[in-house]
Amino acid sequence: MSLFDTLGRNLLFTFDPETAHGLSIRALRCGVPLPGRAVSSPRLRVSLCGLDFPNPLGMAAGYDKNGEVPDALLRLGFGFAEIGTVTPLAQSGNPKPRIFRLTEDEAVINRLGFNNEGHERCEQRLAARAGRPGIVGVNIGANKDSADRIGDYELGVKRFARHASYLTVNISSPNTPGLRNMQARESLAELLSRVMAARDAEAARLGRKTPIFLKIAPDLHEADLEDIAAEVVEKGVEGIIVSNTTISRPHLASSQRNETGGLSGKPLFARSTIVLAKMRRLLGPDVAIIGVGGVNSSDTALEKIRAGADLVQLYTGMIYAGPTMPARIVEGMARFAEAEGISSLSEIRGARLAHWADRTLD
Template sequence: MSVLDRFGQKLLFTFDPETAHSLSIAALRCGLPVAGRPIRDERLKVGLCGLDFPNPLGMAAGYDKNAEVPDALLGLGFGFAEVGTVTPLPQAGNPKPRIFRLTADEAVINRLGFNNEGHAAAEKRLAARKGRPGIVGVNIGANKDSADRIGDYESGVSRFAAYASYLTVNISSPNTPGLRNMQAREQLGELLSRVVAARAAASAQPPVFLKIAPDLVEAELEDIAAEVAGNRVDGVIVSNTTISRPPLRSGDTARETGGLSGRPLFDRSTIALARMRKLLGPDMAIIGVGGVDSADTALEKIRAGADLVQLYTGMIYAGPALPGRIVAGMARFAETERLKSIRDLRDSHLDRWASKPLS
């Protein structure tokens, strides 16, 4: 981490996490921080689901909830950015405080609850950037008090299909009561069939990904894989935050309720990723998320079966230069190993990760 990044982190850490997040969005909106020109390396390009990613590193959903700064994120070096989660109606989310730094573990616990400004606000911003280069995905969710949650996802598909490079169906947040129940096979089958039908009826047909939790047993992963394959979904994002608590050093804060993200999530999410790759086979698109905070961890996700990787919490601790450093590190690795493509690494550690226990 550079001196500037250390200073910026120290400054932001004087604020509570939610205020610091808002300040970072405001800084990006104003053109800060200024990053170097993103690295372009032919060996890092990934073609997936009809999209040409300049590199395999993306910003995960949860940071830019309201589609305020996707282009600024791309300017930091990310190969793609995912905005949201966006729900049809604005909602405040859960009571504050609801974000907790576990600094000793380089982790975060959040119980935000899909706080966002709603479809209309995000659509207005995405419509204004239509035609600009760069891959921007839209992560869609359901309102907490919705009487028809599947209808909320259909609405998200209809609303954002024309603006999204891809759509992510998020049923894996632990902070909306009952949402993860939609991962059960019967509900999931109905959800995916209706989402795919909504896409077919929309003015554009972007790829659709399903984002799942890491807190699933093998039988649940098998059911999800079967429904994904049977409903013509384009890919899976593994994974969201975890409600489990591996050994942590952050004292009482580690006992807060909510989803845990950051470095302690790496192993669990990577095992779930490898298991899904085994279940879905070599052709299904998979994005690996959880604990990515360096070129080494990003590369290991690819070795475990990911086509692309995403991060969020790692940037809280390593600063806005992190995506550029990771992409540069991946390019150096490709050069050292004389890879024709970073995709040549995929699945090289698949069996190693898939053989590890999920618990």
């Protein structure tokens, strides 16, 4: 970590996690200058789902819930940014406190519950950035009290297809009761059928097809993964994001390890990478996969790619390593590609697939 990152982290850690998060958003919105910029290398470019990513590192959903700072995130060095989760109606989420730092574990537990300002406010911000460069995805969800959750996802597609580089269907948060049940095959089949129909209707109107990604949980069994893969292929979904936070608590040292909610950060790396590799094996080479969970260095980002990912995302790692982390990771990946003499990181995709896919899900 640079001195800038260390001082910034020490300052933010004097505040409770949710206040610190809000301050970081405000700082990016105000254009606080940051040292250094990410390198640009043709070896890191990724063409996927009709999109050209300058590098494979993205900011995961959950940080910029309301689409306030996607361009500032891109300036940090990310090759793409995903905003949300956004629900049709604004909702406050679960009672506070609802974010807990597990500093000894370089992890976070959250039980936010899709707190966001709703479709209308987010769409206004995205409309205002129309014409700007950069890949910005929109992660869509359902309101907690919705009478038709699938309908909420259809509304998200209709609202954001024109603004988003891609759309992520998030049915894997553990903090909205019953949401993960939508990963069961019968429910998933209906969800994906309706979402893809809504996307195709928007594509006919807009003249371009917005790729759809499905974000899944790491807390799944082998049979669940097989069902999900079958539905993704059958419905023609362009990609999958592996994974959301976990409800498991693997060997944690922090006194706050028993707080309810989803665990993210370093302890999630192994399980999320196993699920990623298993999904790559099930899906074959043509479905796009974004790997997320425990990415905190160029080594962990590269290992996700070796396990079968096309792109990677992070969030929690930056809480502990600071805002120059994305640029440092991108630089590390560029150095690796140059040292190995490879023209594209796609050349190492799946190089350690068996190492991860053969492992059991505890």
